[in-house]
Amino acid sequence: MQTLFYEEYSPILVMSILAVLLSVIILGASFLLSIQKPDTEKLSAYECGFDPYEDARNAFDVRFYIVAILFIIFDLEAMFLFPWVVSITHISSMGLWVMVDFLIELSIGFVYAWKIGALEWE
């Protein structure tokens, strides 16, 4: 049953375990082995020599949100491409044209967003 696990996923698992271990080793070694003598000058905020004026978080333009929503929609389009790519040899030419139709539908939206200037900045 677990052929896919042993053949395909186990190298990824080993890689991710190695990544976690390596980051823990690097951060932990620099935290534990270094000599730390903190004082107020070292720990104070360093931003071109000034204290920061305000919080870094402030409300920004809603048009960043448009870009994010358009990104989600094209992300979903890419998600629909994955099963199609895997099984394109088994589905007939109808599967191909269904995907072409789907891509055309989203391309209409993309052309609309482009023409109306939703991605433009002043």
Added chain:
Amino acid sequence: MPNYLFYIFAGISIIAALMVITVVNPVHSVLFLVLVFLSSAGMLFVLQLEFIPLTFIIVYVGAIAILFLFVVMMLDIKVTSKSNDFFKYIPVGGLVGSLFIFEIFNTLSKSFVIPKSTMLVDNFVSWVSTVDKVTNLEALGQLLYTYYFIYFLIAGIILLVAMVGAIVLTLQFNKTVKNQLIFRQLSRSADSAVFLARN
């Protein structure tokens, strides 16, 4: 081995989900939410359901988490949440949670019934799980683009409507957009750009 991995990922996701609601800084709780998505994706990968964890990683971690970060930024929440606010929501949350658990157990007990004929056999082999020539993604692709193609095209139209709606709702039309037209800049030469003004 995969069973232990499943429990490890499940434990990570439960701990991270607890950290989402207990951590003080909202940005940190969004990062723990990303960890919840990733560990539950690993859980589903161990169960060999590939499409949903891929969706988790690409759509949820890649896009929805960014939307969550935007919301955190826009709401301008300072670090003010105290831990005694927790117990205010226990009645509503407990009600919703217990209803959800009841629904899940109800569905599980009704939908996944082993037939009586196979229950009598002690050591039956589940041949469906031993023959896994077709993976989850392939099975989905073979059905989604042929047999259920109309739903696929309707999904495309819904995405188109969502895109157009988001643009129409949020776009302010102002005509003062200054564009940089590269072909006009490149086609400009000294002969046509420098001239004497005669009065």
